[in-house]
Amino acid sequence: xxxxxxxxxxxxxxxxxxxxxxxxxxxxxxxxxxxxxxxxxxxxxxxxxxxxxxxxxxxxxxxxxxxxxxxxxxxxxxxxxxxxxxxxxxxxxxxxxxxxxxxxxxxxxxxxxxxxxxxxxxxxxxxxxxxxxxxxxxxxxxxxxxxxxxxxxxxxxxxxxxxxxxxxxxxxxxxxxxxxxxxxxxxxxxxxxxxxxxxxxxxxxxxxxxxxxxxxxxxxxxxxxxxxxxxxxxxxxxxxxxxxxxxxxxxxxxxxxxxxxxxxxxxxxxxxxxxxxxxxxxxxxxxxxxxxxxxxxxxxxxxxxxxxxxxxxxxxxxxxxxxxxxxxxxxxxxxxxxxxxxxxxxxxxxxxxxxxxxxxxxxxxxxxxxxxxxxxxxxxxxxxxxxxxxxxxxxxxxxxxxxxxxxxxxxxxxxxxxxxxxxxxxxxxxxxxxxxxxxxxxxxxxxxxxxxxxxxxxxxxxxxxxxxxxxxxxxxxxxxxxxxxxxxxxxxxxxxxxxxxxxxxxxxxxxxxxxxxxxxxxxxxxxxxxxxxxxxxxxxxxxxxxxxxxxxxxxxxxxxxxxxxxxxxxxxxxxxxxxxxxxxxxxxxxxxxxxxxxxxxxxxxxxxxxxxxxxxxxxxxxxxxxxxxxxxxxxxxxxxxxxxxxxxxxxxxxxxxxxxxxxxxxxxxxxxxxxxxxxxxxxxxxxxxxxxxxxxxxxxxxxxxxxxxxxxxxxxxxxxxxxxxxxxxxxxxxxxxxxxxxxxxxxxxxxxxxxxxxxxxxxxxxxxxxxxxx
Amino acid sequence: xxxxxxxxxxxxxxxxxxxxxxxxxxxxxxxxxxxxxxxxxxxxxxxxxxxxxxxxxxxxxxxxxxxxxxxxxxxxxxxxxxxxxxxxxxxxxxxxxxxxxxxxxxxxxxxxxxxxxxxxxxxxxxxxxxxx
Numbered sequence: 015x016x017x018x019x020x021x022x023x024x025x026x027x028x029x030x031x032x033x034x035x036x037x038x039x040x041x042x043x044x045x046x047x048x049x050x051x052x053x054x055x056x057x058x059x060x061x062x063x064x065x066x067x068x069x070x071x072x073x074x075x076x077x078x079x080x081x082x083x084x085x086x087x088x089x090x091x092x093x094x095x096x097x098x099x100x101x102x103x104x105x106x107x108x109x110x111x112x113x114x115x116x117x118x119x120x121x122x123x124x125x126x127x128x129x130x131x132x133x134x135x136x137x138x139x140x141x142x143x144x145x146x147x148x149x150x151x152x153x154x155x156x157x158x159x160x161x162x163x164x165x166x167x168x169x170x171x172x173x174x175x176x177x178x179x180x181x182x183x184x185x186x187x188x189x190x191x192x193x194x195x196x197x198x199x200x201x202x203x204x205x206x207x208x209x210x211x212x213x214x215x216x217x218x219x220x221x222x223x224x225x226x227x228x229x230x231x232x233x234x235x236x237x238x239x240x241x242x243x244x245x246x247x248x249x250x251x252x253x254x255x256x257x258x259x260x261x262x263x264x265x266x267x268x269x270x271x272x273x274x275x276x277x278x279x280x281x282x283x284x285x286x287x288x289x290x291x292x293x294x295x296x297x298x299x300x301x302x303x304x305x306x307x308x309x310x311x312x313x314x315x316x317x318x319x320x321x322x323x324x325x326x327x328x329x330x331x332x333x334x335x336x337x338x339x340x341x342x343x344x345x346x347x348x349x350x351x352x353x354x355x356x357x358x359x360x361x362x363x364x365x366x367x368x369x370x371x372x373x374x375x376x377x378x379x380x381x382x383x384x385x386x387x388x389x390x391x392x393x394x395x396x397x398x399x400x401x402x403x404x405x406x407x408x409x410x411x412x413x414x415x416x417x418x419x420x421x422x423x424x425x426x427x428x429x430x431x432x433x434x435x436x437x438x439x440x441x442x443x444x445x446x447x448x449x450x451x452x453x454x455x456x457x458x459x460x461x462x463x464x465x466x467x468x469x470x471x472x473x474x475x476x477x478x479x480x481x482x483x484x485x486x487x488x489x490x491x492x493x494x495x496x497x498x499x500x501x502x503x504x505x506x507x508x509x510x511x512x513x514x515x516x517x518x519x520x521x522x523x524x525x526x527x528x529x530x531x532x533x534x535x536x537x538x539x540x541x542x543x544x545x546x547x548x549x550x551x552x553x554x555x556x557x558x559x560x561x562x563x564x565x566x567x568x569x570x571x572x573x574x575x576x577x578x579x580x581x582x583x584x585x586x587x588x589x590x591x592x593x594x595x596x597x598x599x600x601x602x603x604x605x606x607x608x609x610x611x612x613x614x615x616x617x618x619x620x621x622x623x624x625x626x627x628x629x630x631x632x633x634x635x636x637x638x639x640x641x642x643x644x645x646x647x648x649x650x651x652x653x654x655x656x657x658x659x660x661x662x663x664x665x666x667x668x669x670x671x672x673x674x675x676x677x678x679x680x681x682x683x684x685x686x687x688x689x690x691x692x693x694x695x696x697x698x699x700x701x702x703x704x705x706x707x708x709x710x711x712x713x714x715x716x717x718x719x720x721x722x723x724x725x726x727x728x729x730x731x732x733x734x735x736x737x738x739x740x741x742x743x744x745x746x747x748x749x750x751x752x753x754x755x756x757x758x759x760x761x762x763x764x765x766x767x768x769x770x771x772x773x774x775x776x777x778x779x780x781x782x783x784x785x786x787x788x
Numbered sequence: 789x790x791x792x793x794x795x796x797x798x799x800x801x802x803x804x805x806x807x808x809x810x811x812x813x814x815x816x817x818x819x820x821x822x823x824x825x826x827x828x829x830x831x832x833x834x835x836x837x838x839x840x841x842x843x844x845x846x847x848x849x850x851x852x853x854x855x856x857x858x859x860x861x862x863x864x865x866x867x868x869x870x871x872x873x874x875x876x877x878x879x880x881x882x883x884x885x886x887x888x889x890x891x892x893x894x895x896x897x898x899x900x901x902x903x904x905x906x907x908x909x910x911x912x913x914x915x916x917x918x919x920x
Contacts, residue, residue, distance in 0.1 A: 567851070570881040571807040574903035578813030581906035582820070608903050 042163065045073055046170070053174035059083070062178050063092035063171075067147065070167050074160055076149040081136070081171070082112040083145040091148075112146040132156065134168045138176050147171060196226075201240065201271075201292035207285050209234040209248040218292075241266040241292060243273060251275060251290040269296045315411035321367075321396070321404040323350050323360055335390075335413050337382035353380050355387070363394075367407055371396050377414075389418040441536040444522070445473055447493045447529060449486070461538075462508030473534065478504035478512060485517070492519040492532045505536065514540040548753075551720070555744060558725055563618035566611045573611065577604045613738040616672075617725060617745035625782040627662040627774050628670060630705050631698055637674040638696075641682070650685055650692035657699045664774040664782055665750040673746050673754075676739040677709050677767045684713025688763065704752070704770045712764040719756045719765070747771070798920050800824040801913075802841070804834035804848040804861060805879065810902070814847065814879075817906045818913065822920035831856030835864055838872075845875040845917040850888055850899075859891045877916055879904075 049069060056062035063081040071079030080093035089109050111133055134147040147168060156164065195202060196216035204212040211232045219226040221240065229236070238250035241264035245253060251273045253260050260275045272293045277286050309316055315332030319325050325345055336353070338344040354360040359378065366373055372395040380388045394409035435442055435455040444453035454468045477485045481503040488498040498519040505515040516539045521529040580601045583589055589597070638645075638652055645652055678694065685692035695710045721727045723744040740756075747754040752771040759766055772778065801818060803825050805811040815825040826843070828834035832854050838846070838861075846865065850858035858878055865872050878899040880888045892899055898912050 567881045570902045571810055575807070575809030575813050577903040578810070578817060578906060578909075582813065582816055585820075585906065604903070 042073060045069055046166075049167075049170060049174070053170075053178065056174075056178050059175065059178045059182055060090075060092050062174065063145070064094050066167075066171050066174070067092055068094040070147055070164075070171075071149060073163060073167065074149055074151070074156075076132075076151040078148075078150040080148050081145050081175075082109070082148055084112070084143055089145075108148065112148070132164070134164055136168055136172045136175060138172065144172065144175050144179070200294070201290075203234070203237060203251070203290045203292075205234050205249060205288050205290075209252075211236070212287060239266070241269070241271045241273070249288070249290075251292070252288060255288075263295075264292075269294055270299045271295065315390075315413070317409050317411065319407050319409070321364070321407060323364060323407075324348050326406070332411060335382075335388065335411065336380065337384050337386075337388075352383075355379060355381050367394060367396050368404065371398075387415070388413060389415040439537070441538075443468075443473060443534045443536070445489070445532045445534055447531065448472075449474055449489050449532075452531065464508075476506050478506065488517070488519055489532060492521050493529055495521050495523075495529050497521065502539070505538075507538075513538045514543045547720075551723075552748075555723060555748070558741075559618035559745065562614045562725055566614045566618070569607070569611050573604060573607055576600070577608070580604060610738065613742055614725065616669075617738060617741040625664055625666065627779065628665050628667045629660070629662050630670070630707060630771065631656045631658070631660055633667050633670050634674055634696060634698065634707065637671050637678060640675065641678055645682065645692075645694075648682075648686070648692070650682060650694060653693065653695040655695065655697040660698050660705060661700055661773045663705045663750070663752075663771040664778050665771065666746075669746045670750070670771075673743040673769065674707070674709075676743045677769070680740060680767075681709055681711035681713060681765075684711055684715065684765065686713075688712070688714040690763070700773065701770070703773050703775075705773055707769040707771075708766055709769075710759060710764060710766040712759075712762070715758045715763060716756055716765045719758060722756050723754065743769075798824065799842050799844040800826045801917065802826050802828060802834060802837055802843040802846045804828045804831060804846065804852070804858070806830055806849060806852045806854075810849070810879075814909065817909055821910060823913070823917075824920075830854040831858065831861050834861055838865070838869060843872065845877070845913075846872060847877045847879065847913070849879045849881075850891065851881055862891065862897065875917055877912055 049066065052065055053062065056065075060083075063083060067079040067081045070076070078093070080091045082089045082091050089112050108131070111131075112135075132149045132151070134149075135143055136145045136147060138144050147164075198215055199217050200215075201218035201221065202213075202215040203218060204214070206212050211229050211234060214226050214229050214237075216226055218237075218240075219229060222229070222237075234249035234251070240250075242250040243253060243262045243264045247255075251262075251264070252275065253262050255277070257275075258277050262273050262275075264271045264273055272295045274291045274293065276289045278289070279286055310330045312329060313331055315335045316329040317325055317332055318327045328341060328344055330341070333339075333341050333344050336344060336349075350360055351357070354363075363373075363376070363378065366376070372393075374393050376392045376394060378390050378392060380390055382388050391412040391414045392409050394407055396404040397406040397408060399405045436457075438455070438457060441458045441461060442455040443451050443458065446452055449472050451468050451471055451473055454463070454465070458468060459465065474482050474485050474489070484501065485503055488501050492498050498517075501517045501519070503515055503517060504512050505517075507513045516537045518535045520533045520535075522531045522533055524530040580597055584594060584597050584601065634654075634656070638654070642652075644650075681694050682692070685694070690712055693712050695708075697706075697708045697710075699706050716722050718727075723740050725738055725741040727741075744754055747769055750771055752769065754770075755768045757766055758764070801823055803811060803814055803818075805814065805827070806829055808829070811827050811829070815827060818825050826837060826841070828837050831848070831852050834846075834848065835856060837843075846861070848858040848861045852858060856864075862876060862878065865876060874896075876897050878888075878891070878897055879902060880899050881902050888899070891897075898916055900908060900912055
């Protein structure tokens, strides 16, 4: 190529060396010859066109000549020598004429007088207007020869122009091609059959630090340190020479190259050219490796699947989760019939994806390889094609079996606790450390407290005034982390009454172990306290009973002897009268003692002597009759409020009469003591399986209702009573399987006695009959 | 009684009573009215005497220390001395006592409750054993 260029320069020099011919005496033939040579050698169109215009000017005797070359919408003038002789005003006209393909002559005013301009359009072989030869001369008329010449020149110019233009286009494109190849960052090397480098691109040469030209003819082995595919051939990149195309991956210096090789037969020779393109895929490989690593190391299961759920790829976590040995095992067959416990579950999933495209936190229970169930949470998205058809589904799967189990366990525990909280007979409250109620269980509301008077209020306000101090102290102790058990305080109930409560306070701690609330368990133990007291009382009475029984028996023997010998002494006629008087006193006191002992035995007695159906109302009426005279004469009114349909009880009418008489006497005495207008109200009624008899008086009341049934407990003055009357009542009632209670009337004077006796039932009657027949 | 009549003299009454003072008073009261009394301080001792001797009647306390009480004595007589089964008087410290109740239920055996007057004793003894 260089060779040719040199040659062309020489030829041009020859042409330029020729003496120019002026005037009409032109050697046209010579000019044409030169034109042909010039056209053949010219590589650059502007230069050729300028030369051509100059030649035409000379040959046609013009003052000015130029070729207006049309480049797209622009026109570029090529001429040697003088500028366009016209003024600026004429120039647009010139251009217009060229672009409008005007042919012929036109007179345009030029500097120094009118001139004629001739146009000759130059067309390419395909009819495209390439440009116009413009000549300006004084002579308007072209001779026939000149016209001929102009035509010859024009067609010649057209040919040459087309050729030069093509050639320069080719040149440009070739140059561009090399530049393009050089611009490619991939390394490109072309070698011949002998593995000698034919060409490399710039980036490869730059990598080696030499110019591309310097590598031409060098052996390919010079490139081996860039990369090597590990072969034994002279070219480090060639694998199988018979292959027209091949691809291989080569590693070197921590870089990875994808070598794409093509083999072609050269156009000029028969030799095979091998073209290697080395693409540095290190980063891509790294990215791929990282992606795979991430894919496999991630703890969540990842999967790619067909739209109908067949797995295409899964990660290790997914394999592990589903209990398979390997990825291959899981991918091998369609596992979905096993995976989904029911076909409907899978259909539901496929449908949901088709409908929503993506599913977030989709819950699904799957079956592992071994058949056990796996609770999963999945995020699935569908990949669609241009027609919006789903082509793949991708998903992330979390094993939430443990959470699920934990959750259900938690739920069970929560339900369990809730049940306890809701069904317990204790009131359970949660207080903050300031003592304000933040929670109250159902029992609190069942007990009648209202939410608005509890939540947000201080619990202490329900505690009995004098004990609020104690409660606050207990709360303080609990807030400091100590448990307080069984604090017994009086608490105002929702109905305003006071109850006896046992309260336990437990601290609750937050994550940082700070007490942030207090759980309060309150139990109304009023009934329990009463029962406890009753039990204690009955136990005490039983002990006294045993003691009294023992004493009475022991006393009976000496008493029998004293009474007996006193009788014998009194029978003795030798006894002086004064002694007999004394003996009478002994006798009297002995008999009094005998009564006491018998009373004591009555109190302590375990069984009534009789057991037969008794109508309590009848016994009461008989008893009242016994005292009616006394009562009437002392202004004591007896009000009978009897249940006339009262059930019978089972027992000893005599003994029951004794009980009622004792109670009436006691009431009478109390009334006498108070000096009131006396009133005794006697009421009978049935209460469940008992017959209840209440005696309410308006007397002086009882000073100690707790001790009233104790033997020898009396408030009456000495000599008025033995203090055994009510003890006997107690013994008798207990022996009948009933109970006797006493309290002072609330809010008014006097006291009330309550006698409860079991109702006679068929069962108790049968038992009693059997007992009697024994 | 038949045994007593055969001897021409009334057989003694066997008095089984652990309480010496009571036993002494009963014996004195009966002897003053012409009865002869043999005392036994316990149920065991009473049975020994019943086995060897002949008595016109038996007065026994119910509650006594030792292996045998009044109920046992009563039972033994029913079985071994049927002629005496209608000639027993029991003494009780507490007739309302369940033990005594069950012993006396369905039986015609008279029972006298401590403390008792001499007259009560004599009338029961006379009606049960007859006058001496």
